[in-house]
Amino acid sequence: MNRTLVDKLARALLYEGYVLYPYRPSVKNSQRWTFGGIYPKAWSDAQDGTDSCAMQTECLVSGTDQAKLRIIVRFLHLTDRKVGELSTPLDELPSDGDPEYRLVQFLQLGDASYQAWQEAEEREIDLGEVEFSDLLRQPQNVPFSYPSRHTIEPLRESDRIKAILIRDQQPINGTVEISASRIFVDLFKLTIRITNETQLAELGSRDQALMQSLISTHTLLGVEDGDFVSLTDPPDIYTGEARACRNIGAWPVLVGDGVQRDTILSSPIILYDYPQLAPESPGDLFDSTEIDEILTLRILTLTDDEKRAAAGVDDRVRDLLSRTESLARDQLMNLHGAVRGLRPVAQEQHNE
Numbered sequence: 001m002n003r004t005l006v007d008k009l010a011r012a013l014l015y016e017g018y019v020l021y022p023y024r025p026s027v028k029n030s031q032r033w034t035f036g037g038i039y040p041k042a043w044s045d046a047q048d049g050t051d052s053c054a055m056q057t058e059c060l061v062s063g064t065d066q067a068k069l070r071i072i073v074r075f076l077h078l079t080d081r082k083v084g085e086l087s088t089p090l091d092e093l094p095s096d097g098d099p100e101y102r103l104v105q106f107l108q109l110g111d112a113s114y115q116a117w118q119e120a121e122e123r124e125i126d127l128g129e130v131e132f133s134d135l136l137r138q139p140q141n142v143p144f145s146y147p148s149r150h151t152i153e154p155l156r157e158s159d160r161i162k163a164i165l166i167r168d169q170q171p172i173n174g175t176v177e178i179s180a181s182r183i184f185v186d187l188f189k190l191t192i193r194i195t196n197e198t199q200l201a202e203l204g205s206r207d208q209a210l211m212q213s214l215i216s217t218h219t220l221l222g223v224e225d226g227d228f229v230s231l232t233d234p235p236d237i238y239t240g241e242a243r244a245c246r247n248i249g250a251w252p253v254l255v256g257d258g259v260q261r262d263t264i265l266s267s268p269i270i271l272y273d274y275p276q277l278a279p280e281s282p283g284d285l286f287d288s289t290e291i292d293e294i295l296t297l298r299i300l301t302l303t304d305d306e307k308r309a310a311a312g313v314d315d316r317v318r319d320l321l322s323r324t325e326s327l328a329r330d331q332l333m334n335l336h337g338a339v340r341g342l343r344p345v346a347q348e349q350h351n352e
Contacts, residue, residue: 001070001222006255008277010074011284013267014122014216015316018286021295022302023310023317025105025115032118036075036217036268038174040198043209051209054195057219057266058245059252060238061188063226065133070222072127073176073194075214077146082166083107083114089160098152101164105311109157113312114165118207120215121169125176131224132180134189146172170211171335173198173325183241187229192219192266201204219250219266227261232273239316260341269282280334283323284316293335299324 016035037051044053084101093099099343106115125144134140146169153165177193198212221228229235231252234242252266254273265271278292285295299321303308311318 001220002256002260003220003222006263006265009255009275010218010220012230012277013218013265013269014074015120015284015286016118016216016269017140017290019313019317020286021298022306023299023320024313025117026081026308033076033078033213033215036215037076037210038194038196038214038217038249039209040200040212042200042203043206043213044196046203050178051206052249054193054248055214055217055219055250056117056194056246056248057190057221057250057252058180059108059190059231059247059266060183060229060234060241060263061132061190061226062186062229063132063188063223064186065131065136067132067188067226068129068224069132069135069178069190069269070127070220070333071176071178071191071192072220073125074220075123075217077123077169078211078213078215079119079167080147080211081117081119081168082130082168083116086163086166089162091160092159093154093164098166099161099164105308109155109162109165110306112155113308114155114163117313118210119167119314127176127178130178131225133159135178135180135190136182136188139177142176143179144174144176159326171198172196172212172294173215174214174330176345184275187238187241189241189245190221192221194219203277216268217249218268219252221252221264221266223262225311228254228264229261230273238308261266280331283320285320286316293332296324296332296335298326 020029038055039051039053041053044051083104084106085107087100127142148171149169151167154161155163173194179191181189183189196214230237231242231245250266251270252264253271254261255263255265258274281292284290307321
């Protein structure tokens with residue numbers, strides 16, 4: 001598996017839409033997490049399957065029974081972050097529970113600002129290596145589980161605790177099922193199905209369901225002693241088999257230098273084979289529907305108050321602001337455009 005390249009691409013996908021310009025809680029950011037969601041079954045059923053409780057990747061592999069697979073599933077696990085203003089400043093937090101506080105949407109302490117937000121923690125399920133011979137005998141069903149978590153972070157001003165950040169993460173349970181079938185002597189169909197099996201205490205709202213959903217889910221696949229077959233542009237002899245692959249909420253594409261066929265990224269958004277990140281990009285902007293130059297220039301025009309509000313979102317937005325403001329002139333100019341390659345154009349013949 002070309003892990004270095006696929007990790008860069010996967011990270012960009014993980015945070016696609018994480019926060020959109022103007023990078024502060026707003027109407028534009030009031031409904032996030034639109035890509036790669038795998039929801040609890042009770043919520044999915046209530047939405048008539050619009051929000052799916054499963055994601056399925058199917059792809060073709062040419063090789064022998066001894067070909068080895070490496071499978072990694074990655075997603076974001078949301079955390080609900082609240083801001084609590086203490087009724088009385090404290091020197092230390094109590095050891096036997098939460099202090100008394102009132103919830104506020106936004107709080108300014110000195111030069112720092114804090115606001116309620118949905119944070120995200122990266123999760124990775126590494127299923128290790130498995131041989132096709134084992135999968136042909138019996139599918140593998142791998143459960144995964146993440147427990148609930150409650151933490152408090154003190155916020156100090158003048159060496160006294162004036163407020164707290166309350167973080168709550170809900171439990172998530174699910175399974176990854178891996179199976180394979182032989183199509184020809186040297187061609188196999190591989191199926192990876194990720195299912196959210198979390199039991200909801202109550203149906204609640206979409207925001208509540210999201211806290212127990214897999215967000216921005218994608219799968220990384222590697223093969224040794226075999227080759228993946230492109231589903232976007234398969235060889236003529238495999239066209240029918242490629243069309244028969246059933247992908248649900250997933251779009252598997254080849255990753256590499258344009259020739260390699262040992263790595264697949266199964267993405268929640270549509271990509272082409274051998275996708276690349278632009279080398280001119282200074283870093284994540286979380287919004288690939290806009291080009292880096294436009295977003296960078298917009299960030300630079302934010303007022304000081306707007307930047308302070310954006311900085312209160314989280315570390316990722318603070319890093320984005322700092323990185324953008326420190327760009328050199330040459331880096332800004334590089335964002336304007338780049339020539340990737342030139343090809344000759346046939347000269348048209350005109351009859352006089």
